[in-house]
Amino acid sequence: MTASGEPSRPPVGDDAALAARLAARDPAALREAIARYAGPLHRIAFRMIGDPHEAEDIVQEACLRLWDHAPRLAARHPAGTPAGASLRLSGWLKRVATNLAIDRLRAARRLSGEDVPERADEAPLADARIETDERDAGTRALVLALPERQRAAIVLTYYEELSNADAAAAMDMNIKAFESLLHRARAGLRQAFAAQGDAR
Amino acid sequence: MSATDHDREQGAPIAPGSALARALDAYAVPDLSDGFADRVLAAAEARPSPLPDLRRTGGGGGGAGRWRLGRRIAIGVTCFGALATAAAASGLLERAGLPVPSPERVWASLSGKEIVPQPVAASAPAAPPPADPAPVALAPVRIEGAIDTPEELAEAFRRIDEVRKGRMEQRRALIDRRIAEELERRRAAGLPVPTPEEEASARARMEEARSRREGLIAERIARRRAELEGRVEAGEALTREDIFRPLREDRRALERRERIERLQRMTPEQRRDALRRLPPEQRRELMEAWRARREARLREGVPASVDVPAPEQPASETDGPAAPEAQESPAPLSPYGTQTPEPPR
Numbered sequence: 001m002t003a004s005g006e007p008s009r010p011p012v013g014d015d016a017a018l019a020a021r022l023a024a025r026d027p028a029a030l031r032e033a034i035a036r037y038a039g040p041l042h043r044i045a046f047r048m049i050g051d052p053h054e055a056e057d058i059v060q061e062a063c064l065r066l067w068d069h070a071p072r073l074a075a076r077h078p079a080g081t082p083a084g085a086s087l088r089l090s091g092w093l094k095r096v097a098t099n100l101a102i103d104r105l106r107a108a109r110r111l112s113g114e115d116v117p118e119r120a121d122e123a124p125l126a127d128a129r130i131e132t133d134e135r136d137a138g139t140r141a142l143v144l145a146l147p148e149r150q151r152a153a154i155v156l157t158y159y160e161e162l163s164n165a166d167a168a169a170a171m172d173m174n175i176k177a178f179e180s181l182l183h184r185a186r187a188g189l190r191q192a193f194a195a196q197g198d199a200r
Numbered sequence: 201m202s203a204t205d206h207d208r209e210q211g212a213p214i215a216p217g218s219a220l221a222r223a224l225d226a227y228a229v230p231d232l233s234d235g236f237a238d239r240v241l242a243a244a245e246a247r248p249s250p251l252p253d254l255r256r257t258g259g260g261g262g263g264a265g266r267w268r269l270g271r272r273i274a275i276g277v278t279c280f281g282a283l284a285t286a287a288a289a290s291g292l293l294e295r296a297g298l299p300v301p302s303p304e305r306v307w308a309s310l311s312g313k314e315i316v317p318q319p320v321a322a323s324a325p326a327a328p329p330p331a332d333p334a335p336v337a338l339a340p341v342r343i344e345g346a347i348d349t350p351e352e353l354a355e356a357f358r359r360i361d362e363v364r365k366g367r368m369e370q371r372r373a374l375i376d377r378r379i380a381e382e383l384e385r386r387r388a389a390g391l392p393v394p395t396p397e398e399e400a401s402a403r404a405r406m407e408e409a410r411s412r413r414e415g416l417i418a419e420r421i422a423r424r425r426a427e428l429e430g431r432v433e434a435g436e437a438l439t440r441e442d443i444f445r446p447l448r449e450d451r452r453a454l455e456r457r458e459r460i461e462r463l464q465r466m467t468p469e470q471r472r473d474a475l476r477r478l479p480p481e482q483r484r485e486l487m488e489a490w491r492a493r494r495e496a497r498l499r500e501g502v503p504a505s506v507d508v509p510a511p512e513q514p515a516s517e518t519d520g521p522a523a524p525e526a527q528e529s530p531a532p533l534s535p536y537g538t539q540t541p542e543p544p545r
Contacts (some may be wrong), residue, residue, distance in 0.1 A: 027241055034237040043229045051229050060240050067244045139227040156223060158214060181212030182468070190210050193220050 016077050016084030022070030032065055037090055039162060047155045048101035050144050058104065069156045095170045096161070099151050105148040142192050150185035157182060158183045273515050346437035353432050356443060357425060375406075 021029035038059050045055035066073075066089070094200035143151060149171070156167040168178035213222050228335045236251065287293050288300045301309075386393050432438060463471050473482055 030241055031237050034240055038236065038240075039234060043234050046229045047227060056233060056236060060236070060243060063240045064244055064247060067247065091480070139223050139225075142223065142318075143227060154224075159227075186212065186214060187207065187210035189214075189224075190220060190343055193223060 015087045015089040018115040019070050019074040029047035030067055037093050041093055045101050046096050048158055049149055058097055058100045061100055062093050065096055066175050084120055096199055098170050102148045142189060145192050146185055146188055153182045153185045346439055348434055348437040
């Protein structure tokens with residue numbers, strides 16, 4: 001495991017072999033995939049949602065989708081071929097988890113009928129978090145106050161240390177659009193951080 | 201600091217160790233709950249197997265497929281309509297036996313009104329005469345009653361030529377067949393047959409005689425036709441007999457000619473008997489006529505032996521309008537019943 005908590009990168013072509021085992025419905029392969037990728041996925045989901053249970057649901061759904069799509073992935077990326085060497089399950093899973101988190105945030109916004117606040121998060125979820133954990137309340141408020149896509153950009157690039165290109169791929173965006181989104185996210189984050197400091 | 205610089209600074213990467221970075225780093229993530237992997241495995245085993253892939257719809261969903269199908273149907277209907285309109289406008293449907301109602305007829309069927317044919321406008325300009333008379337000349341000429349126009353006479357000549365051409369071909373085929381049969385008969389009987397060189401020489405002489413004869417006939421036909429055309433241009437109406445009978449000859453010549461033709465159709469014995477039964481003066485007259493014809497032919501350089509093959513059928517026996525020119529050259533016949541020798545074999 002690296003210093004950032006990232007599991008060591010699997011050897012080239014190992015993801016293709018893992019996908020082949022998943023396609024063969026090997027439970028041990030699924031357990032190995034969970035052990036290898038569930039941690040990063042959980043971090044992304046938790047920092048996007050702010051709720052540990054929903055984050056676990058997102059990770060579980062992402063792993064199950066990997067289980068479902070494994071035959072197709074294995075067919076497109078056979079082990080021992082250049083296509084198999086190009087398979088990166090971590091990128092695939094991060095894209096799935098990010099999209100699931102954005103979908104949940106949008107669904108929650110639709111159900112609540114309120115817009116996600118741009119500058120200050122007044123949502124009950126954030127308030128509850130702030131009340132229960134005053135130590136990182138300010139940080140959560142900073143991140144959760146961002147719109148969902150800007151939040152995802154900060155989570156992927158700052159916390160997960162993905163390159164702009166990988167983060168853009170995880171969000172199904174082109175690099176220019178992602179850099180613009182990331183620029184707005186950082187600016188919003190700094191303004192919120194400054195406002196928080198002024199409030200104190 | 202300008203607004204642009206300020207904006208750029210606001211969007212700059214978060215420097216590690218900065219106040220913002222320290223604040224963000226405080227966002228700790230709890231661990232996954234115990235037994236997470238087991239729950240996922242249990243859910244995976246309980247998960248129904250994924251459905252097979254839907255049939256490829258070309259990148260769109262079912263709705264897009266329906267729209268695409270509808271568009272194709274619309275394009276097909278439009279193309280069919282355009283083709284049907286073009287076919288109706290060009291008259292293709294009417295040629296194919298499909299009646300195309302006119303707009304007036306369709307409207308009348310809808311409104312229940314009868315179609316009143318519009319009278320021909322009196323002020324309508326008369327159709328201009330065709331600039332090129334060639335199409336009129338190419339129209340088939342019908343011969344009604346007596347022949348009194350050059351067009352009808354030309355049409356009669358054309359029909360005669362057509363019959364004559366077919367008859368000549370029949371004669372030539374008949375001659376060839378009889379020569380072949382005779383050669384076969386002689387071979388079967390062990391009789392001497394001409395060598396290929398002799399046969400070729402004989403055929404060449406026959407062809408030469410035939411060409412000469414046809415040339416003479418063509419000259420007579422030309423003279424005869426010029427005479428008939430002159431009569432028509434003078435306003436005379438010609439009948440069938442005027443065309444099919446020679447007009448230069450007098451009645452006696454005509455009778456003599458018919459008698460020769462009758463004799464030609466007889467067998468040599470019958471011919472000999474018929475000549476014996478004739479009155480002496482008629483028999484003498486007939487012999488003189490035959491000699492005159494024979495001498496005339498000899499003067500023209502036509503050997504009597506190859507003039508006309510003996511088996512040739514007289515022209516008057518064939519069906520259809522007989523060519524007068526063919527009747528002018530009966531086969532040479534000896535009044536004593538000795539038939540003209542056959543061509544050399």
